[in-house]
Amino acid sequence: MISLVISWLNFFLAILLLPPLILSLIRKTKARLQNRVGPSWFQPIYDWSKLCRKDETLSSTLTWIFRGSAALNFILVLLLALFLPWISFKPSFTGDDIFLAIYVLALARFFSLLASLDSGSAFGGFAASREATLSLLVEPAFMLALVALGINARSSSLSAIFSYSTDANNQVVCFLAGTGILLSSLVELSRMPIDDPTTHLELTMVHEAMILEASGRNLLLVEVSYALKMTVLLGLSAQCFIHALQANIVCPKLLLVILSYLGILGLAALVGLIEGLTVKLHWRKDPEFIAYALTMSLLACFISIGQGATFK
Amino acid sequence: MFMFQHLNFSATTFAIAILFWSIQVLTSLLYGKKCRHDISAFVFLVPSALLLLSAISAWLQPSIHFASNSILMIGTEVLSMKLDLLSSLFLFLLAAIGSCTSIFSLSYLPHLKDHLHPGHYWSALSLFMLSMSMLLVSANALSFLVFWELMALSSFALIASEHQKHKVRDAAVVYLTATRIATACLTAGFVLMFSVVHSWDFSAWSFSRTNLLPALLIAVGLCIKSGLWPFHLWLPYAYTAAPSPVSAIMSGVMTKLSLYAAIRILVNGGVDSLIIIGLFLVLGLISAFWGLLFALVQQDLKKLLAYSSIENLGIIFCGLGLALLARRLNIPDAACLALTACIFQTFNHGFFKPLLFLCAGTIDVAANTRDLSQLGGLARRLPFTMICFLLGSIALCALPPLNGFASKWLLYTALFHQAWESPQIFVRALCLVWIGTLGLVGGLAIFCFTRAIGITFLGNARSSAAGNADELGKSSRIAQAILASACVLIGLASPFVAQHIQTIACVSLKIPVPHASPFQLPLATVTLFSVLAIAFLYAFFLNASKIRMFNTWDCGFGALSARTQIGSLSFTQPIARIFSPILRYKLLIEINGKDRRHFPESIQTEAQTISVLETKVYLPILAFIRRAAGLFAKIQAGSIHLYLLYLCITLALLIIVGAYL
């Protein structure tokens, strides 16, 4: 009973703490690479509290879709945080299915695309077109990575997949699938080699141009759900790597908790590092980047189906 | 009319419905131009409602066999009928869509005015419904073929109902050709099968491995009729040309009847040939991908929906192929899952696609165009239609919690199970490829329908007609509301519906019925909580702050015009370029002016896609047939004596052939 309460408390702590921490960690890493001190560690929280107090400006072209989808996206990302095993001490729910998770993500995307088309601005429209293209290409990679893990565990329930088995085959599949998920979440979150979140030209951006019309509390919801989504997706690939590691070394529970935190933070630092060191890819080169994610997932799939198969 | 061996409620209501429709066929023809749409629609509603009752009551009883009296004979065969779970499911769908479209017609058809001959329209529609419902209860191949033909001919008449337009006539001819070829294949298959088993009764047919040819002929005929790749060409033409209620019935029910026939004949008959399984799986996958890819670049809203129908049929036939494959490999639970997914998807598509077609019909009449580049901003003019279209699209994109998700989930799960339960590595790899491609197709669906909604309903109006659009009458909204709420209800009750469909699937596959529902995700509770949370967030968090209304951000250049929005073609441009080898996508840009680079006077861009199949395969075949027909035309000399000579020769040949065989 007490351990259950502790795990729930820990889970809430992670949901509350990690999203702003990740954002500031990425900014800090980038700033250190550019020999700057960077903004304060609490900057995301300052930004959000300011947004919460501000009034909202709405375009007269907008319909209910625009504000409704901000609220919907926030709830859907919360739902994902409850269902996806992005941290080792997540309380489990029935119905945490791979395909449900993928389609909940797709539902969030569906509405955010509509929201950015709602204003009738060229920026929103073009960003929506790009976002739809990228997510369409990355969908098979993300799906196959999860399916490879599922086939390996012989179950489509996420809590059964991430249950710390010590199978040797698991190690390779987890590692490859984790890489696949990491690469595809970089695309899904429109982070660096695909999209530069700090550029000044809206026409070249994807995510930032989509939310150009949002302001005030609406923008706050969008930003918070983005940060939470990033935490969840990075956490998912971190969990894959931890599982790959765990097949070799048997970890006690406390170590797993610490590793889950460290894993997410480590991947966030990696994202910051990539952003500090590389440049944005040309739009036409993006499919080539996504192809690497798909390659990782396909490899994971091949290894997972090879187990116990006959060849005739 | 009928003498029933076992008279019961569902059979009686069914018979009365059929009687009603046959009377309507005649009376509408008699009234001709004086036939009134409102009265006909109401009359039409009665048998549809009766059929609904019959289907529901048939669900509650074991299957009913009834044979007509010896008055109704086809050759030496008695017209035997059977109303079991499978046919009652499809009857339910037929009756539901029939009643919704007739309600919709009340406010839609008067807008078509002179283009439509009311008497012809209503008699053809009644005949269409009659033949489909009789088809669903036919237990023998001969009566099946008769009603199949009646269905094809009456739907041809319906497509051609606005036959003053040149395009409509062309579409009707294309449709007629396709459906003739389909019937020819089916007839050949049936006759061959009869020569093997010596019975016209479907229940006596069993396709062991020696009976490959008839099964293959039947499968190909069904593929053509349902519009799978590469036989899909008739579908976009026919759906675009037909009035919206007709396209709704055709897409919702008629194309599904070939799936019904496939289950009734092929699955029940125990087909397990790899060729047929491969045919369904490969054609299904290609059509799923191809259909949506072409839907992406369509400018006509109805054509877009037609292409996405091809995708859905592809998914349905994938499920069918998968079920047959799993049965062959002796994995009953995967076979049951796959067939459940296939029937469920059919059922769902039967609700959301008619909904979308009815919405497209509303838009067509309200904004006077279906061209995406002329629409826009309809969310403020047609708020109700927008919600319905949105719900239909969410269901079509298989997003939770609407009904499309449950069936897509079942299909994924069937593939997923087979990816480790079957021992063969080849099958496993195949399943993975199918999962990945279906994921890609799902992404394409989201792309396609965000485009459709975004361009049609959101932003600013791109033409004055779209800016002044108004909702049609109340009845159109009622019809849309019924279908939309059906999508939501089936989605929320999907564990229950899936369990019932599982029963049908297991009976068809002849395997024991599992007790648990195949779909057990707690969708309803999660949806309830999420909706409450969203409403709470919207009302108490977002709406609590002060709001200032202003223009869309215009970079300080002054208010934006409708032309600064993203267009329907530019929205798809990135994806069209990636898939340009398949779409044959070309962007033609023409820049005019003295100093073209810096001061262009006019810029013209035009995006071009070519349907490769149409230009590279079908047109050459057509040209060949035309040339061959030209040669044949020489035989037709116009002299009666020559014709009599032909007759003589044919008769003599037939006698000789008959004597030797």
Place this chain on the structure above:
Amino acid sequence: MTATMLDCCAIAAALCATFMAGSRHLKRNILFYTLQTILLAFATAIRGSLQSEEQLYLIAIAIALLKAISIPLFLRWIVRKLCIYSDPGIMIAPPLVMHLSLILFACSYFEIASIGHSKGSSMAASASASLLLTGLLLMLTRRTALSQIIGFLVIENGIYLFAMTQTTGMPLIVEMGILLDVLAGVMIAGLVAFRIQKSFEHIDVTQLAELKDE
């Protein structure tokens, strides 16, 4: 030094070839080729320790020196001289070629596993088959003459890996002869590419079809 390590080296070499198929950059391709050849040299050394044959060590060193150092350096020099850094590709886009090569890898694994084998590891055999096929794919789907050379080198690596893992090994003198042959072949091909660039101002092999007699 176990047999699994040899397998790992072989698979990693095949993966290098797969990644080569996905990249347009010639320099990156050369880097992957270097990596692949170093892995092969490792594999040779492991094989040597498994069979305790000293001459395999010698071959490993020769491969590392000739194929992993001199050839890549020479190719990089050519790339710099020609000022052509990327290959536009032909027929199939590079990302798809990468997936195709991956599928070929899986196919060759399944095929060799179903055939069964007498001696040597099936993993290494399928890796070498996939190297061979990927090299062919590279040559098929690339436009510049330099990519053709790189593709040829990958094929050669595949043949070498197969011979090394599936037979008891060739005599030292034969191996050395092959190595020198490859080196000379690459030198000549590189210089020819250089000449083609000088006379036609491109090294696009698809346009060489114009040279045929009318």
